[in-house]
Amino acid sequence: xxEVRLENLCKFFGxxxxxxxxxxxxxxxxxxxxxxPSGCGKSTTLRLIAGLEKVTKGGIFIxxxxxxxxxxxxxxxxxxxxxxxxxxxxxxxxxIGFGLKIKKLDKDNKKSKVGWALNLLRLEGLEKRLxxxxxxxxxxxxxxxxxxxxxxxxxxxxxxxxxxxxxxRLRMRTELKRLHKKVKTTIIYVTHDQAExxxxxxxxxxxxxxxxxxxGTPSEVYEKPQDLFTAGFIGSPTMNFLSGEIIPFVKDExxxxxxxxxDLKFSSAEVPDAxxxxxxxxxSLGSDNYLYVEVSDALVSMRLKPEEKIEEGKxxxxxxxxxxLHRFDKSTGRRV
Numbered sequence: 001x002x003e004v005r006l007e008n009l010c011k012f013f014g015x016x017x018x019x020x021x022x023x024x025x026x027x028x029x030x031x032x033x034x035x036x037p038s039g040c041g042k043s044t045t046l047r048l049i050a051g052l053e054k055v056t057k058g059g060i061f062i063x064x065x066x067x068x069x070x071x072x073x074x075x076x077x078x079x080x081x082x083x084x085x086x087x088x089x090x091x092x093x094x095x096i097g098f099g100l101k102i103k104k105l106d107k108d109n110k111k112s113k114v115g116w117a118l119n120l121l122r123l124e125g126l127e128k129r130l131x132x133x134x135x136x137x138x139x140x141x142x143x144x145x146x147x148x149x150x151x152x153x154x155x156x157x158x159x160x161x162x163x164x165x166x167x168x169r170l171r172m173r174t175e176l177k178r179l180h181k182k183v184k185t186t187i188i189y190v191t192h193d194q195a196e197x198x199x200x201x202x203x204x205x206x207x208x209x210x211x212x213x214x215x216g217t218p219s220e221v222y223e224k225p226q227d228l229f230t231a232g233f234i235g236s237p238t239m240n241f242l243s244g245e246i247i248p249f250v251k252d253e254x255x256x257x258x259x260x261x262x263d264l265k266f267s268s269a270e271v272p273d274a275x276x277x278x279x280x281x282x283x284s285l286g287s288d289n290y291l292y293v294e295v296s297d298a299l300v301s302m303r304l305k306p307e308e309k310i311e312e313g314k315x316x317x318x319x320x321x322x323x324x325l326h327r328f329d330k331s332t333g334r335r336v
Contacts, residue, residue: 001186002153003028004049008058011044011210018044020210021058026154026188027202031180033189035197036207036233042190045207046156049188050079062153078147079156082163084139086131086146093118093127096145103150117145120182121175136164137172148183157189161196173199194234198222206230224326228333231258231326237290239326240264240300248273249322255336258326261290264302265319266310274317279310293318 004026011019019041026032034042047053049060051072060067067075078099086095097114105113118124121141131139140160147155157176161169177200180187191197197204198218205215206229214226225231231239244255267274277295282304289304293316300318310316327336 001029001184002063004154004186004188005061005064006045006049006058007061009045009048009055009060010057011041011048011053012056017210019048022210022212024205024212024215026186029184029186031187031189031200031202033191033197033201033204034207035191035194035204037192040207041210042192042207043158044210046079046158046188046190049154050077050156051075052079076150076153077156078150078152078154079158080140080143080147080160082159084131084143084160084163086139086142088131091128091130092123092134092142095131095142096149099146099150113149114145117149120148120179121145135168137168137175140164140172141175144179148185152185154186154188157187159191160189161191162193169196176200195236198234206233224335225258226335228256228258228328231328235260237261237301240298240302241328242275242295242298242300244327246275246296247320248275250327254330256328256330258328259320259324261301262303263321263324264300265321266291266293266302267317267319268314270317271319273322274319276315276317279312279314279316281312282310 006022006024009019009022010017022045034045036042044053048055051070055068087098093114096117097110100110100113118127121144123141123145126134126138161172164172173196189200201218203215203217204221205212206221208229214221214230221230221234225234239258239260241256241258244250244252244257247257250257275295277293277300280292280294280299283290290301291304291310293300293302295318328334329336
């Protein structure tokens with residue numbers, strides 16, 4: 001295990017700033033996720049840490065040791081890619097043990113480590129299979145095993161679940177949580193899926209345009225987003241935003257008010273400090289139902305209780321939980 005520190009880290013491709021002045025510390029044994037939309041710089045940041053891209057400016061430190069100029073094989077870092085990158089002609093045990101073969105470990109030591117990985121990742125009985133004979137989840141676990149047998153100080157995971165179907169992705173989240181609790185390796189994980197980031201991470205860092213906008217625990221980022229982008233990106237359905245001008249108890253044209261769907265209720269009769277709207281469609285997601293309400297030019301979502309039903313096109317009033325309001329400056333996008 002190891003602490004990773006990024007200090008004023010920058011990566012330019014020509015005039016494009018892919019990574020723009022990042023400062024971040026990943027604690028020893030922590031599971032930290034870089035989350036953001038495609039093109040925000042999260043995978044480039046991972047490749048810089050791995051040594052697969054050259055740093056333009058700034059420093060990467062592992063346990064206070066500057067590693068900018070170390071080649072990848074001397075960083076004691078393992079990386080699992082989105083494609084898994086398994087050797088198609090090699091069996092499961094040969095794929096897992098490939099890095100150990102390169103390290104020239106003796107036969108007994110190699111067998112012991114491969115056996116440990118097979119047991120840890122529940123791959124016993126699949127040792128002689130080829131990658132084409134495995135499910136997506138099994139291939140992903142083989143890729144993890146190949147990384148873990150090298151006993152890396154840091155494990156880097158780049159969108160490892162994105163090729164799996166929704167059901168398998170949920171199962172593999174549980175597997176990754178279990179795995180981290182067992183091995184306690186420092187993990188830096190990259191995803192565009194905010195649900196993955198929220199469920200897997202000790203902390204997450206939200207990225208946009210090569211910068212980290214906010215880093216904190218999942219609950220800190222969800223409950224107190226520091227800017228409009230983070231507020232809108234984290235949470236599903238997304239946070240609602242309404243101009244302060246149409247909120248009776250705000251009335252500030254320079255303020256955008258944010259509120260999450262679960263922090264709204266509705267009334268069929270006018271009540272103090274409520275916002276008038278018109279019911280639109282209801283969306284059923286199994287255990288959760290969401291009502292969309294037309295308010296001025298906005299479409300506001302709110303979570304319904306299981307017993308609540310409402311007809312489309314009905315005039316209603318939205319009641320805000322004032323303790324759960326988020327206020328943002330329209331011009332800067334920052335929390336106020």
